Amino acid sequence: MKYTEKLRNSGLRPTKQRLQICEVLFETEKTFHFTINELSLKIKKQIDNKISLATIYNTVHAFEKKGYLKQIPINSNETYFDTNVSDHHHFYDLKKEKLIDLENADVGPIDIKRKIDGKKIKSVEILVKLED
Amino acid sequence: MKYTEKLRNSGLRPTKQRLQICEVLFETEKTFHFTINELSLKIKKQIDNKISLATIYNTVHAFEKKGYLKQIPINSNETYFDTNVSDHHHFYDLKKEKLIDLENADVGPIDIKRKIDGKKIKSVEILVKLED
DNA sequence: ACACTTTTTTAGAATCATTATAAACTACTT
DNA sequence: AAGTAGTTTATAATGATTCTAAAAAAGTGT
Structure with missing residues (x-):
């Protein structure tokens, strides 16, 4: 197997x-x-x-x-949970309570300007909530 | 009052x-x-x-x-919950389990290119996870 | 102030996702 | 085959949140 x-x-x-x-x-x-x-x-x-x-x-x-x-x-x-473990973001349809993948190309580059001493960024996750 | x-x-x-x-x-x-x-x-x-x-x-x-x-x-x-209702995002310190505000100026403009028919964007929220 | 309606508060019960328990079972090692 | 460490399982426990229905408070009109 x-x-x-x-x-x-x-x-x-x-x-x-x-x-x-x-x-x-x-x-x-x-x-x-x-x-x-x-x-x-x-x-x-x-x-x-x-x-x-x-x-x-x-x-x-x-x-x-x-x-x-x-x-x-x-x-x-x-x-x-998501079986897609690649770097990507999500729409969340509030009415249907459904998630939709946002391909990385669907989102412009994210620029996090602020730094925290001694910490590094592990992930950047965007949730875009959708309503009717 | x-x-x-x-x-x-x-x-x-x-x-x-x-x-x-x-x-x-x-x-x-x-x-x-x-x-x-x-x-x-x-x-x-x-x-x-x-x-x-x-x-x-x-x-x-x-x-x-x-x-x-x-x-x-x-x-x-x-x-x-957050008493800061202005448009802003968050760091999440995974070790300390603490949220830290990211002012809007700390994040470059977010461009969501994809549209979903009949739906409009209610909010765009970014969570930046931090590790040591 | 009083009577009446509507909203709000409240304690306690109910719900529901998740985690803990501890016994039975399975995989691995020698 | 025996030993042990890891895994599965049913069930109970936990804990955040929501529900319920009765009491209290707020708003309205007289």
């Missing part, structure tokens, strides 16, 4: 559950955004056996820590 | 609780960031009578709706 190595290299044991979650997350043409609840439903549809909710939480957090997933900073009662 | 009119003009009755919360929120030299829990403690310290938690939630949401407060998009289990 193609994800076995990837997991081993990260220090994560390639368990059946993790490999199956990899399939659901990364075996897609396009990247996508999800909440744990949405992912849980997706897994139920695509996988025969049951994966417990706790395992889904554990796995998503483990993957996020390893850089295979990104958390999207957004004010919502649910945490949003 | 100086906030009475402000509230009336927004269609909010200037109740004792709302006026007191105005004092705590806006009667400060500098603007600040807070969670509901932090605000609740600040109120307990500064105000003699008790204001119920439900009222604090109600009031903060009412003020946010009227534009007197801003929610800050950030991944945390608690919602962060």
Whole structure:
């Protein structure tokens, strides 16, 4: 299996559950955004056996820590994740509660002029809220 | 009282609780960031009578709706608010878990080139994560 | 001031995402 | 095969937020 190595290299044991979650997350043409609840439903549809909710939480957090997933900073009662870990930004449709990727080319260059002593910039994330 | 009119003009009755919360929120030299829990403690310290938690939630949401407060998009289990409602962005010091205001002048102009049909931009918020 | 309507406050309960627990299970090592 | 360290699991616990419905306060008209 193609994800076995990837997991081993990260220090994560390639368990059946993790490999199956990899399939659901990364075996897609396009990247996508999800909440744990949405992912849980997706897994139920695509996988025969049951994966417990706790395992889904554990796995998503483990993957996020390893850089295979990104958390999207957004004010919502649910945490949003993104399988697109490249540098990019988001629209957030407030009505539909849906995220839309903004390709890097869709946003002019960002120039952060201020510096904080002893700190370096890890990421710059833009959230563009949309209303009707 | 100086906030009475402000509230009336927004269609909010200037109740004792709302006026007191105005004092705590806006009667400060500098603007600040807070969670509901932090605000609740600040109120307990500064105000003699008790204001119920439900009222604090109600009031903060009412003020946010009227534009007197801003929610800050950030991944945390608690919602962060800002008394600085001017157009500005934030640094987030990952180590200290602290927000720092970025004045608008600290960030070059943001150009969102992509448009979504039937939607208009409500806000553009940048979160710059800082590491050591 | 009084009566009446509407809004607001409140304590407590309910909700819901997330995390903790601890026992059973699985993967890895020797 | 045995040992151990990591993982999964159901379930309970946590904790922020929202809901409820009754009491209180504010606004309005007389």
